[in-house]
Every structure is written in C-alpha cells, then in structure tokens.
Amino acid sequence: MKARFLLIFNDISFIFILMSETATLSTVIDARVKEAATEFCRRRGLKLRYLIEEALVEQIEDEIDLESYHQRRREQTIPLEKILAGRKRRPA
16 A cells, blocks of 8 residues: 555644554444445546545545634735735745
C-alpha cells in the first residue's frame, strides 16, 4: 500500500498522520447504500475501500474546518484591498 499523508490543522497546532498502517473497520449500513457505493466504484474502477477511506478523511477534515471556523469567525479581518494597497506603497 502506498503511504498517504493527512494533515489536520487547528488553531495552534497540526496533526501529521502517516497513513501506512491498516486496520479493520466493520460496520452495518443500509444495503441500498452499499449497493450504490459498490456500483459507483465498479463504474469508476475504484476499490470500495478507497472510496470509504476517502469519504471518512473528507468528513473528518470538514468537521475540523467547521470547528476552526466557529472558533475564529468573530476575529477581526483585513480586507484584501487594504493589504494590496499597502503592498503597492512599498518601494521595490
């Protein structure tokens, strides 16, 4: 299996995970969902394991992003125009 990297950022640190070890995950899902996922993978030449792993990683990243957004949404922002204007004034 080729090694993959997952970087998870939060406010002051990040988690670096080298995804090279495997573990078994067993769960029960709706039969129609499994059938749809299996057919999706068959049509695209993907392995079901790959689809599920990617979906889990994406969901985790989305949740972390949302958590960071909620923690920082009230922070003061600087308009891009102001930053760009400041760069134009500097001598080259």
